[in-house]
Amino acid sequence: MSNSAAQPKLGIKNPYLDEFNSLGHKRVSGFSHFSLDHYRHRERMVKQYAWAIPNQIALDTIAKYGSVVDIGAGLGYWAYCLQQMGVDVVAYDLIIKGENHYTEGKPWTEVLEGAPEVASYYPQRTLFLCWPPYEDPMATDCLKFYEGNTVIYVGEGSSGCTGDYEFHHRLNHFYAEVEGEEYVHIPQWDGIHDYLSVWKRKLPNDSPYLEVKRDFCGRPVDENGKVIEDEDEDDSQKDTPS
Ligand SMILES: C[S@@+](CC[C@H](N)C(=O)[O-])C[C@H]1O[C@@H](n2cnc3c(N)ncnc32)[C@H](O)[C@@H]1O
Numbered sequence: 001m002s003n004s005a006a007q008p009k010l011g012i013k014n015p016y017l018d019e020f021n022s023l024g025h026k027r028v029s030g031f032s033h034f035s036l037d038h039y040r041h042r043e044r045m046v047k048q049y050a051w052a053i054p055n056q057i058a059l060d061t062i063a064k065y066g067s068v069v070d071i072g073a074g075l076g077y078w079a080y081c082l083q084q085m086g087v088d089v090v091a092y093d094l095i096i097k098g099e100n101h102y103t104e105g106k107p108w109t110e111v112l113e114g115a116p117e118v119a120s121y122y123p124q125r126t127l128f129l130c131w132p133p134y135e136d137p138m139a140t141d142c143l144k145f146y147e148g149n150t151v152i153y154v155g156e157g158s159s160g161c162t163g164d165y166e167f168h169h170r171l172n173h174f175y176a177e178v179e180g181e182e183y184v185h186i187p188q189w190d191g192i193h194d195y196l197s198v199w200k201r202k203l204p205n206d207s208p209y210l211e212v213k214r215d216f217c218g219r220p221v222d223e224n225g226k227v228i229e230d231e232d233e234d235d236s237q238k239d240t241p242s
Helices: 015-022 036-048 056-063 077-084 116-121 138-145 165-174
Strands: 068-071 089-093 126-130 150-155 175-177 195-201
Touching: 015 036, 056 077, 056 150, 056 195, 068 077, 068 116, 077 089, 116 138, 126 138, 138 165, 165 175
Parallel strands: 068 089, 068 126, 126 150
Antiparallel strands: 150 195, 175 195
16 A cells, blocks of 8 residues: 555546536635525535535645545545546445435445444545534544544534534544645535645544543533633634635
8 A cells, every 4th residue: 555645647537626617606705696506506416426526726635645545435526536646545435325315326436335443444544534424423433443644624614514523623632734734725615614624643642542521511521521612613614715
């Protein structure tokens, strides 16, 4: 297994981005007009392609960090784009056969059946989490099982609609955003504030299994039972720099 950064190649097929661009949607300073048509396009395209739209900057950023394990990959659209660039990606999803209400249609590349536990097999790879399900422990569990040092996350901030509270807390606690790659812009659907960020483990020897203590409301607490405030408040409002 090679961990060397793949050389980005130009001219990959990215029909999702092409179709999104062909809608002629313009977003000005983070706001735009909501239209029913736009909403319908989104509803179809997130299921057919992916919940986030990969652009070349985002793909090049991922490619710099070597081989990837993508968990909760859906139809594997991001993996498909990265593989065209020579990036070694292994993609997993819990549901690859039967009804997955997040996806519709055929996978874009091979997606293996796997739950967060598979993260423990790949400490040498970058853990890639794109739109982990909202208020679901999936992304948190991936962080618990992953023993590697690099996490790339695509989604909204801690008050947004991706991942659960503990995921954002763990990410901030155990990892630090890589300077210059804490907010990589991707095209956004109306009302969505997703972006890509790259995280490196703060202390490589931190036990990934270290449990966070919680109070009766499920909020993380320190050893004295005091609630640990989230450092990363409301960054779901982060938006496209104008
Ligand atoms: C919002 S979709 C995002 C899919 C894909 N990453 C994308 O951007 O299109 C969330 C995905 O996580 C998968 N998922 C949910 N729980 C999971 C789990 N415990 N282990 C692995 N995948 C899971 C779902 O089946 C779904 O495909």
